[in-house]
Amino acid sequence: MLKPAHSLFLIPALCATLTSVSAQSGKPLYTFPLGVESYTYRNQFPNGVAATLDKIKALGFTEMEGGAPKGLTPEEFKKMTDQRGIKITATGAGYDQLTKDPESIVKNAKALGAEYVMCAWIPHEKSKFTIDDAKKAVEVFNKAGKYLKDNDITFCYHNHGYEFGPYENGTLFDYIVQHTDPRYVSFEMDILWATHGGANPVKLLEKYGSRWKLMHLKDLKKGIKGDLSGGTPPENDVVLGDGQIDMPAVLKAAKKAGIKHYYIEDESNQEDVQVPLSIAYLKKVKG
Structure with missing residues (x-):
């Protein structure tokens, strides 16, 4: 029989074990098609x-976010993905393109068969993203977003971390x-960049609900303290579930928010090793 003093030492270990078992019990958390951001294979x-x-x-993978690689037209690339059962559900557009030539964005998206267009960067001085930058982006996004919506395409802004600087009672992202x-x-949640910028992905998902339409699945290395630069070395992008992000909580909140398209984006230089492990994690994680 354990003495009372001994049992007290075992309680924390027992609780940790039960928590671990609980995390792997229940229903699968990821129940959507596997998607990949084409930037993952930028070197290939x-x-x-x-x-x-x-x-x-x-x-x-049966879904992709991306555009035609250099040397191919959107039509040619779509034909190649169609032959492999991969649907291009989203593609990207630059901020200047949104400002000056939204018509070309619509043409490209329709040629690829994409229903969503995302912009992942708002130009700003390297030192700081300001309220003036945010106000200009709002104007650009509203105008271009309406044009895209009129052409049956949903526009999403993809957070990159620098937007989470404080402003009034919230952040510039809130603004x-x-x-x-x-x-x-609408918006695309990049959970690594949200975390790196000091935000909590789960709270953001809960706060803005259905405004979120897409998600980049990636994880930030444990121990890394982020900032508002919107950048971090590639080695800080780790296998899903190995980093500091509470992935089960994120997946639950994302499903509740109604997100249906998820893309693994691995910005490391070890995608051939890390991507299969991230897929395996998504297939086994339960809650």
Whole structure:
């Protein structure tokens, strides 16, 4: 029989074990098609588009966010992805393109078959993202978002970390969400960049609910303290579940918010090692 003093030492270990078991019990948390952000294979596409797409198919991906690699038209790239059962559900557009030529964005998205267009960067001085930058972005997003919506495409702004600087009673990101028209402007959650910028992905998902339409699945290395730079070395992008992000909580909140398209984006230089492990994590995580 354990003495009372001994049992007290065992209680924390027992609780930790029960928590671990609980995390792997219950229903699967990830129940959506596997999606990949094409930037993950930025170093491989230039060496062979067909071979890279074959690899993506073999991993089980059926959705992609991205555009045609250099040397291919959107129509040619779509034909190649169609042949492999991969649907391009979202593609990207630059901020200047949104400002000056939204028509070309619509043309590209429709050629790819994409229903969503995301912008991942707002130009600003390297030292600081300001309220003036945010106000200008709101104007650009509302105008371009309406044009895209009129052409049956949903525009999403992809957070990058620098937007989480303080402003009034919240952040500059709050300002952008609250001053863009929900009819024309939605959002793509990048959980690594949100975390790196000091935000809590779960709280953001709960706060803005259905404004979120897409998600980049990635994880930030444990022990890394972020900042508002919007940048971090590639080695800080780790396998899903190995980093500091509470992935089960994120997946639960994302499902509750109604997000249906998720893209693994691995910005490390070890994508061939890390992506299969991230897929395995998504398949086994339960809650």
